[in-house]
Amino acid sequence: MGSRKKRVGELRDYEASTRKSKRIYDSAKDLLPRGVESNFRIVDPYPFYISRGEGSRIWDVDGNEYLDFLMSQGVLLLGHNNPVIKKAIAEQIEKGMTFALPTEIVAKAARLVNEMMPSMQMMRFANSGTEATMHAIRVARGFTGKDKIAKSEGGYHGVHDQVLWSFWGPEEQLGDRSEPKACIFSKGIPKAYSDLLVPIIYNDLEGTERILRKNADSLAALIIEPVLGSAGCLLPRNNYLNEVAKICKENDILLILDEVVTGFRLGPGGAQKMFGIKPDMTCLGKALGGGMPVAAFGGRREIMETLIPNQETWPMSVFHGGTYNAHPAGMAATIAALKIYKQGRFYPKMNRLADELFNGLGDITTDMGMKSQVRHIGSMGFVYFNDKEVKDVRDTQTADWQFVFNWAFEGVKRGVLFGHPKGEKLFLSAAHSKEDIDLALEVAKDCFKSLTK
Ligand SMILES: Cc1ncc(COP(=O)(O)O)c(C=O)c1O
Known part of the structure; x- marks a missing residue:
């Protein structure tokens, strides 16, 4: 590649422009499987390693700039390197790093969460969405005395053994849509867990109702993403969530709303406020910590009180622990972020820009005669490339995901991250500008042109 630095939007040769990343990869791959810390971060032929971020942009170690969606x-609702959050963290770590003892600021963070999401009458903090869903499920089982968990196909709730099922898989292993089967997603998970898992199909209300009723006696909870973000961006149809909440209530099945992505992103009250549902329990993560690894689970007081030891029974309670829970630096960032979310001033502009981006992507693909469906809500969205209408989660499997992956990588070569470099939903932040959206649309058009040539 020439020595001139390319601007965002100009086509780069991946390998020529990421030589330092390649050197890092070559030395890291002996130590880290495929040179990365998460299977989601594996990129072919090798990943580009990031050095810093600011606002809506990030830079890799070779100095390439990326417009970041x-x-x-989804963590950085306020953009990269937000000064208010940085200051809050800096002030807190002056006082010491961590104590594994309670600090005053934890209750302040909890109060803010409760003010924005009143269904979180009591809560506990954790360090990742995975931990939040794992603990929420344990609490639900402890409270109800039942062992099974229902989850939607295509729903992602982190990496623990109980939920890494029916996330994605071959049709024959997912089973007939009228009787979906627990489909394992990872080696190393004991098959016995499948006995405790009841898959349902998001947006198939009739099927969901039948399956939940049939298993009601053994189902502790249904855990569900309000917007199925892990299968693109599937929105609830025909009052699906409200109806499901009713069915759960009638059948003594707790409703655990996984708002790890939607919490605060769809507004200070999350998806539950937007759709008018009152979950029994909620899991939060991502935006909660303003960039720090903070998550939470909580809900109805009587359910969360099963965490309080009872001297007369053994085991004495549902157990929850963790050395780093409510890490002071994370709590300081959480409070700073929550105060900004609560004021809510940035949402209208961010959501307007999101409308422009997603509607623009729809217009471009339509003009180019491509079969696509753009789905978005607030500042998150996804483009399904297929001619069949995407209504429920089974339909998302028929989309052309390879095209999404190719688009994402074409974007990387032009300095725009249309979601994950391997293809995922797109997120905006308070730091995105009108110029960013115009540029992204121009680049998207260029990517589609080269892919459909
Ligand atoms: C809806 C949802 N729940 C839970 C998780 C797990 O969160 P974490 O990656 O912090 O463990 C994710 C992660 O993407 C998610 O999207």
């Missing part, structure tokens, strides 16, 4: 997989 991944935003740390």
Whole structure:
């Protein structure tokens, strides 16, 4: 590649422009499988390693700039390197790093969460969405005395053994849509867990109702993403969530709303406020910590009180622990972020820009005669490339995901991250500008042109 630095939008040769990343990869791959810390970060032929971020942009170690619509997989609602959050963290770590003892600021963070999401009457903090869903499920089982968990196909709730099922898989292993089967997603998970898992199909209300009723006696909870973000961006149809909440209530099945992605992103009250549902429990993560690894689970007081030891029974309670829970630096960032979310001033502009981006992507693909369906809500969205209408999660499997992956990588070569470099939903932040959206649309058009040539 020539020595001139390319601007965002100009086509780069991946290998020529990421030589330092390649050197890092060559030395890292002996130590880290495929040179990365998460299977989601594997990129072919090798990943580009990031050195810094600012606002809506990030830079890799070779100095390439990227306009970012991944935003740390939805974490950075306020953009990269937000000064208010940085200051809060800096002030807190002056006082010591961590104590594994309670600090005053934890209750302040909890109060803010409760004010924005009143269904979180009591909560506990954790360090990742995975931990939040794992603990929420344990609490639900402890409270109800039942062992099974229902989850939607295509729903992602982190990497623990109980939920890494029916996330994605071959049709024959997912089973007939009228009787979906628990489909394992990872080697190393004991098959016995499948006995405790009841898959349902998001947006198939009739099927969901039948399956939940049939298993009601053994189902502790249904855990569900309000917007099925892990299968693109599937929105609830025909009052699906409200109806499902009713069915759960009638059958003594707790409703655990996984708002790890939607919490605060869809507004200070999350998806539950937007759709008018009152979950029994909620899981939060991502935006909650303003960039720090903070998550939470909580809900109805009587359910969360099963965490309080009872001297007369053994085991004495549902157990929850963790050395780093409510890490002071994370709590300081959480409070700073939550105060900004609560004021809510940035949402209208961010959501307007999101409308422009997603509607623009729809217009471009239509003009180019491509079969696509753009789905978005607030500042998150996805483009399904297929001619069949995407209504429920089974339909998302028929989309052309390879095209999404190819688009994402074409974007990387032009300095725009249309979601994950391997293809995922797109996220905006408070730091994105009108110029960013115009540029992204121009680049998207260029990518589609070269892919459909
Ligand atoms: C809806 C949802 N729940 C839970 C998780 C797990 O969160 P974490 O990656 O912090 O463990 C994710 C992660 O993407 C998610 O999207």
